Amino acid sequence: MRTRPEELINSPLSWLADSGPDDDIAISTRIRLARNFSGTPFPIAGNQEALLQVRDLSLDAIRQSESMLDPMEFDLPALNEVEKQLLLERRLISREMLTPNAAACLVADRDESLAAMINEEDHLRIQALSPGFQLKTVWDRINQFDDALSRRIPYAFDARLGFLTSCPSNLGTGMRASVMLHLPGLAMSGQIAAVKQATGKLGLAIRGFYGEGSDNFGNLYQISNQSTLGESEMQIIDRLSSIVSQIIIHEKKSRNFLLENKQSYLLNHVGRAYGILRHGYLISSEEALNSLSALRLGVDMGMFSSVDIHTVNELFLHVQPAHLQLRAGRELSSEERDTERATLIRETLKAKRGR
Amino acid sequence: MLCDICHKNTATIHIQEIVGSEKKTLHLCQECATRKAQEDSSFQALNLAEVLYNISSQLNAEKKQETADQEHSGIFCSTCGWDYEGFRKTGRLGCPDCYHAFYDTLKSAIGAMHRGTTHTGKVPGVSQGKAPKRAPMDKAILKRELEKLQNLLNAAVAGEEFERAAILRDKINELKEQLKGEEDHADQA
Numbered sequence: 365m366r367t368r369p370e371e372l373i374n375s376p377l378s379w380l381a382d383s384g385p386d387d388d389i390a391i392s393t394r395i396r397l398a399r400n401f402s403g404t405p406f407p408i409a410g411n412q413e414a415l416l417q418v419r420d421l422s423l424d425a426i427r428q429s430e431s432m433l434d435p436m437e438f439d440l441p442a443l444n445e446v447e448k449q450l451l452l453e454r455r456l457i458s459r460e461m462l463t464p465n466a467a468a469c470l471v472a473d474r475d476e477s478l479a480a481m482i483n484e485e486d487h488l489r490i491q492a493l494s495p496g497f498q499l500k501t502v503w504d505r506i507n508q509f510d511d512a513l514s515r516r517i518p519y520a521f522d523a524r525l526g527f528l529t530s531c532p533s534n535l536g537t538g539m540r541a542s543v544m545l546h547l548p549g550l551a552m553s554g555q556i557a558a559v560k561q562a563t564g565k566l567g568l569a570i571r572g573f574y575g576e577g578s579d580n581f582g583n584l585y586q587i588s589n590q591s592t593l594g595e596s597e598m599q600i601i602d603r604l605s606s607i608v609s610q611i612i613i614h615e616k617k618s619r620n621f622l623l624e625n626k627q628s629y630l631l632n633h634v635g636r637a638y639g640i641l642r643h644g645y646l647i648s649s650e651e652a653l654n655s656l657s658a659l660r661l662g663v664d665m666g667m668f669s670s671v672d673i674h675t676v677n678e679l680f681l682h683v684q685p686a687h688l689q690l691r692a693g694r695e696l697s698s699e700e701r702d703t704e705r706a707t708l709i710r711e712t713l714k715a716k717r718g719r
Numbered sequence: 720m721l722c723d724i725c726h727k728n729t730a731t732i733h734i735q736e737i738v739g740s741e742k743k744t745l746h747l748c749q750e751c752a753t754r755k756a757q758e759d760s761s762f763q764a765l766n767l768a769e770v771l772y773n774i775s776s777q778l779n780a781e782k783k784q785e786t787a788d789q790e791h792s793g794i795f796c797s798t799c800g801w802d803y804e805g806f807r808k809t810g811r812l813g814c815p816d817c818y819h820a821f822y823d824t825l826k827s828a829i830g831a832m833h834r835g836t837t838h839t840g841k842v843p844g845v846s847q848g849k850a851p852k853r854a855p856m857d858k859a860i861l862k863r864e865l866e867k868l869q870n871l872l873n874a875a876v877a878g879e880e881f882e883r884a885a886i887l888r889d890k891i892n893e894l895k896e897q898l899k900g901e902e903d904h905a906d907q908a
Contacts, residue, residue, distance in 0.1 A: 402815055405799040409813030485811070507841070514843040520815035525829075526838030528815040532825055533832050537840040557750065567834055594835015 367436035369447040370690045373682075377454065378475040380677040384496020388664045389612050391544040391584070391677065393502045394455070396491035397510055398529045398538035402520040406530035407465065407483045415467035415483050421517065422482045426471050429512035434474035441466050446695065449686035455493065460484050478509060485530050486538075488513070497543055497608060499601045507597075526593060536593030541601055543608045544573060548583040548661045549618030550611075552633075556585075559611060567591045568607055574653070582653035582680060587611070619665065634662035642713050646699075647706040652683045656709075671716050679712060722748035724755070793883075796820040797867045820864065861898045865891065 379392040400406060401418055410418070426435065440448065440461060451457045456472050456479050465483055472479035481489040490513070492506040520528040526536035534540070550556055563570045573584035587608060589600045622630045637658030640651065647655070660676045662668055681687060688704045689696050696704060722730045728748035747755065795802040797820065801813025806821060818825070830836050868891050875884040 400815060403798070405801075405814040406812065408809060408811050409799050409801050409805075510841075519843045521843050522815075522818060522838075523842075524837055525818055526840060527843075528818055530811045532810075532812070532829050535829065536833065536835075536838045539840070561750065591832065591834040593829065593833035593838060596840040599839075 367438060369438065369443060369450045372450065372454065372476075373687060373690055375474070375476075376678070377681065378477045379493040379495045380681060381674050382495045383674075384494055385498050386612055387496035387673065389546055389615050390497035390608065391546055392493055392495055393498050393541075393543050394491055394493045395499070395502045395506045395539060395541045396489055397506060398486040398527065398534045398540075399488040399490065399510070399513070399517070400520040400528060400530070401487050402518045402528075404487065404520075406486065407467075408485070408530055412466055415465075418487045419467045419469050419482050422480070422488055422513075423469065423471065425513050425516035426480055428516060429509065431509045431512050432471070432473035432478055436472050436474060438470040438472075440468035440470065446686050446689050450690055453681060453684045453686050457481055458484060458489070478505065486534070488517075497612070499541060499543070499605050499608075503541070503597065503601055533590075534592055537595075537597050537600065539592055539597055539600065540588055541604055542586050542588035543604070545585050545587060545608070545611060545615070546583055546657065546660060547585055547611070547615050548657050549615045549622060551580060551583045552622060553618045555614070555618065559614070563587060563607060566603065566607060568604060580654070581650055583657040584653075584680075619661070623665065630665075631667075634658050634665075634667055638662065638668070638713075641709050643710070644706045645710075646702045647683075647709065648702055649683065649685070649705070652705055652709065653680065656680055656683070671713065675712065675716060679709060682708060682712075720746050722746060722751050724748075724751040791821075791824045793871075794820060794824065797864050819861070861894060865894050865898065868894065 379394075384390070384392075401421070404410065404414055404418060407415060423437070426432070438451065440457075441464065443451075445462075448457065448462050451470065452459065452462065454476060456476060457470055458481065461468055461470070461481060461484055467483045469482040470479065471482070477493055479491050479493075481491075490506060490509055492502045492509070494502050494505070522528055527534075527538040529535055529538055547556065547559075550559060560570050567590050568587055569590050570585050570587040572581060573586050574581040587604070589604055591600075595603075637655040640647065640655045641659060644651075656676055656679055659668070659671070660673065663671050663673050663676055682691070683705045685696075685701055688701050688708070691708070692700075692704055720730045722728050723746050725748060728750065730746035730748055732747045732749065732752045733744055791803045793803075796813055796817040798816035799814035801817050801820075803821070803824065806812060806817075806824070812818065812821065826836075868887055872884055872887040872891060875881075875887055
């Protein structure tokens with residue numbers, strides 16, 4: 365339990381800072397597996413003693429598996445709200461982990477490409493995260509980690525129902541695979557609703573990355589499988605893969621359509637966003653995410669040679685409240701955050717321009 | 720039935736309104752219902768829970784749920800003590816063995832949630848060339864459950880609660896069959 369969350373702020377996240385297949389549209393790929401100890405109550409019903417034991421056994425298993433190059437351990441009860449929020453913004457923990465739980469723990473590799481939540485909704489939630497669209501590679505990574513853990517942990521497993529999870533919606537493979545997509549073209553041409561309907565029919569879900577009701581923030585969408593039982597991991601991944609490929613093709617078509625038919629509209633959209641980001645002194649979270657989305661589109665389409673896509677990716681992360689506050693070293697009011705956010709964006713873009 | 724607003728999609732949400740003495744039913748598809756909920760403030764008063772409730776409020780489904788509640792209300796998991804009430808409130812189970820205790824209750828919900836009802840994916844231990852570990856719903860647990868039910872049955876008979884006794888008896892027979900199946904399975908293995 366050595367690492368402090370503020371150490372993470374300037375440490376680059378592999379899934380945002382590195383290149384990956386199709387990363388102009390697909391930002392990242394994630395697969396998580398839900399696993400539990402057999403014969404042990406799930407966190408919702410377990411007594412503290414049993415859950416602390418689960419934590420210690422899990423930590424031992426993770427250490428012995430040597431699956432992580434440089435593991436960082438975080439004892440959740442020792443963290444304050446902003447620190448937990450930081451881990452949430454970095455996708456290392458879920459909302460469920462924000463509620464107080466004496467036995468909750470997180471282990472993550474230094475580059476944050478592999479992580480394990482202990483005593484979340486299930487005893488173990490392990491995830492692998494990579495840049496771009498690469499479900500098979502990510503599956504291999506998490507599958508190996510899972511194998512290594514299963515040699516040390518007696519998993520709750522049933523021949524008919526598969527891996528047993530606290531919520532029946534995760535039964536079977538216990539797998540949720542998802543791809544984060546940046547879809548400004550489809551959003552601008554009003555096709556998101558159609559995409560949603562089509563994916564829903566195929567047993568997949570697509571939702572705004574920043575949660576329900578914030579669909580258009582940053583035009584970031586997460587598409588994932590809903591069903592976890594009745595199909596093998598590869599079947600689920602293949603179906604998700606083919607749908608994501610289709611969405612990527614349509615996003616490219618929409619972008620080309622805009623470029624060919626509505627060029628001044630597109631240039632205006634990107635140019636104004638750049639103006640706000642480069643020269644604003646107060647930027648709300650919503651405005652920042654939406655402007656960054658437009659800038660990212662401009663970068664993808666070759667309108668800015670000085671800004672690279674990974675800089676924009678990282679800004680998406682650093683403009684969020686906990687990142688701003690830990691960088692400032694204190695709690696900030698909403699207005700102070702808007703000032704800090706604008707400053708951070710201005711200076712990041714200015715530095716890029718100077719090169 | 721097609722949606723009353725777009726006339727294109729299948730209506731999956733049915734909302735009943737009383738206008739004067741007349742009862743009107745609005746049939747909507749998911750999308751139009753969501754849009755309407757955003758636009759129409761009187762519609763917004765129907766919160767999501769209510770909309771969801773309406774989905775299942777076709778009388779049959781409701782009746783089924785009521786009988787299910789009655790039938791399942793006494794069920795609990797003998798390993799962790801989690802009961803049907805806890806499941807209804809949280810949508811979650813208490814421990815891996817709960818899947819055995821609540822299987823009948825969960826069967827249809829599991830079928831509705833997933834594209835299948837039988838696991839066809841990864842089995843722990845297999846990819847490393849080791850035999851899979853014994854499933855946790857094993858004989859010992861079945862036997863413990865059986866004992867528990869037997870005691871409940873004796874109590875019900877003693878208290879002349881014959882209806883309850885009949886339900887318990889059926890349950891016991893079912894478990895005995897399952898136990899037999901498990902034993903056959905073990906013999907084969």
